[in-house]
Amino acid sequence: KAGVTQTPRYLIKTRGQQVTLSCSPISGHRSVSWYQQTPGQGLQFLFEYFSETQRNKGNFPGRFSGRQFSNSRSEMNVSTLELGDSALYLCASSLDWGLSYEQYFGPGTRLTVT
C-alpha cells in the first residue's frame, strides 16, 4: 500500500502571497489531519477532515483553511502569507476521525516565506 504523499515537498513564497498544499492519504483512509511544525512552537494541530467535512480545528487564524475531496485527498490553503508561516506542514491520515486511530504521516511540505 502506498503511504501518505504530500506535494510539493518544498516551496518558497513571498509575504502576501497565498499557497496551496496537497495531501493524498493512504488508500481506504478517510480522515486527514494537518499539522504545522516550527522550531519555536513544535507541532501544532491545524484541522482534521473526514468525509469532506472539517471535524476539528486548532487555534489558527482564518488565513489557514482546508478542504477534502470525495476521494479523501485534502488541500490546505494559506492566504496572505506571513514570515511566521514558514514551517514544515505535515498531514496524516487515519481510518476514522477523532484522532484515536493510528496516524500515518506524510513526508511534509517545507514552506519558506521570504
Place this chain on the structure above:
Amino acid sequence: KNEVEQSPQNLTAQEGEFITINCSYSVGISALHWLQQHPGGGIVSLFMLSSGKKKHGRLIATINIQEKHSSLHITASHPRDSAVYICAVAMDSNYQLIWGAGTKLIIKP
C-alpha cells in the same frame, strides 16, 4: 502549565542501555500516541494507547490512565534509535491532538 509534558528534553546514552522517556498530561484523553521523528522531518507512529501496555520489537509503551502518565521504553538501544520521540494526546473533549515538546535521544556507539 503545558497540557502535555515530556521528560527528559534531551537524553544521551550508550548503545545497549535501557531507555525510558516519560509523558504526563493534565487533560482527559481518548488516546495517547507515541511518535518518532528522524532528522529531515519524517514522523512515524510507534504506538497508540488508551490503556495498558503495548510492545513492538524493542519498544514498549505503557499508560496509567489514573495517574495521567505514559512511558516509552527502548531495550538494548542502538544508534539507529537516535531521533526525537514525541508524545501526543487526543483530548476527549474536543478531539484535538495536543503534542509534547519531544525528547531528543542520542545513542552513542
